[in-house]
Amino acid sequence: MSRWTISGLEADLDRFHLGPLDFDLSPGRALAVLGASGAGKTTLLRTLAGFLRPSAGEIRCDGVDVSDWPPEARRLGYVPQGLGLFPHRTVAGNVRYPIELRTRDDPTPRVTELLERFRLAPLARRYPARLSGGELQRVALARALAADPELIVWDEPWQALDVLARYELGLVLHDLREIEQIPIIVVTHDPALAFSIADSFLVLRAGQVREQGDASVLLHAPSDPFVARFVGFENVYEREVLARGAPGSLRAWLLGHAGPEGVAVATPTLRPGAFALPVWEGQVRSARPGPDGVSVEVVADALLVSLRLPPPVTSPLPVLGARIPFAIDPATVRPLGAPSPPGAAR
Numbered sequence: 256m257s258r259w260t261i262s263g264l265e266a267d268l269d270r271f272h273l274g275p276l277d278f279d280l281s282p283g284r285a286l287a288v289l290g291a292s293g294a295g296k297t298t299l300l301r302t303l304a305g306f307l308r309p310s311a312g313e314i315r316c317d318g319v320d321v322s323d324w325p326p327e328a329r330r331l332g333y334v335p336q337g338l339g340l341f342p343h344r345t346v347a348g349n350v351r352y353p354i355e356l357r358t359r360d361d362p363t364p365r366v367t368e369l370l371e372r373f374r375l376a377p378l379a380r381r382y383p384a385r386l387s388g389g390e391l392q393r394v395a396l397a398r399a400l401a402a403d404p405e406l407i408v409w410d411e412p413w414q415a416l417d418v419l420a421r422y423e424l425g426l427v428l429h430d431l432r433e434i435e436q437i438p439i440i441v442v443t444h445d446p447a448l449a450f451s452i453a454d455s456f457l458v459l460r461a462g463q464v465r466e467q468g469d470a471s472v473l474l475h476a477p478s479d480p481f482v483a484r485f486v487g488f489e490n491v492y493e494r495e496v497l498a499r500g501a502p503g504s505l506r507a508w509l510l511g512h513a514g515p516e517g518v519a520v521a522t523p524t525l526r527p528g529a530f531a532l533p534v535w536e537g538q539v540r541s542a543r544p545g546p547d548g549v550s551v552e553v554v555a556d557a558l559l560v561s562l563r564l565p566p567p568v569t570s571p572l573p574v575l576g577a578r579i580p581f582a583i584d585p586a587t588v589r590p591l592g593a594p595s596p597p598g599a600a601r
Contacts, residue, residue: 332399
């Protein structure tokens with residue numbers, strides 16, 4: 256399989272500018288591209304696929320610059336958000352299409368192989384309108400693989416799928432990486448997908464690289480509120496909200512630990528009798544028991560704070576409206592927008 260190298264890549268679409276971007280993808284590796292709507296994620300995929308011409312930089316496959324090559328020459332499987340299936344073609348016809356573009360050889364053996372691999376053989380004569388969401392995703396992936404790609408780029412692979420379909424699609428993506436060693440780039444808003452298959456992460460904001468690196472960079476030094484929420488921080492507060500706190504208040508204490516864009520706090524654990532100063536007090540808004548204990552939401556200093564009461568859970572549980580104390584360990588506080596720690600890529 257191939258190695259892809261993206262160097263100084265830039266692209267322009269109307270008034271939107273993407274880049275510069277630099278990253279490598281070795282065989283069997285996966286990159287998750289993250290960012291809020293309008294960050295440039297789909298623009299990046301379309302540029303890599305050849306549907307949008309780069310304004311600067313290079314896209315290299317095994318050292319060969321393919322930046323100016325047309326999409327059909329890049330050996331790249333692109334799956335857009337809408338999947339792009341032809342409604343007038345059957346499942347088999349959709350999978351057959353890229354083979355027909357590339358060769359005059361009989362596509363039947365390859366089509367049959369892919370239909371069986373993705374459990375689509377019984378659906379071969381159906382049209383896309385008669386397929387479920389998971390079936391449509393499998394057809395789109397089978398069609399992408401029909402061209403024997405050297406790279407898969409996929410825009411929101413788990414969008415609108417149920418739990419079982421997501422699980423099955425996850426297994427397929429792992430097979431692509433581990434068995435066929437095809438590198439993958441996925442755009443996703445789903446942390447479960449990103450952390451289950453990706454080796455590295457690229458965070459975009461307004462077309463610029465906001466953060467770049469492995470999962471440890473995102474978890475230990477989230478760059479902004481979007482990234483902090485994505486990796487699972489429940490307590491994320493922007494700086495302008497904290498700036499309205501009175502001296503000595505919870506908001507003022509958090510502001511003292513905040514970066515230019517605010518602060519993220521790992522979920523404090525309620526341990527009665529084990530608090531260290533300072534201690535805050537919040538009014539219970541909800542309490543939800545679960546396997547990991549009780550998730551408690553309180554309002555403190557007009558901030559919604561998520562807390563956790565670890566198991567074993569004993570009665571009585573915190574009740575709505577009750578006032579309970581809690582403490583925040585300063586070691587669990589992450590400033591947002593702060594400079595990267597030494598050695599981390601941004």
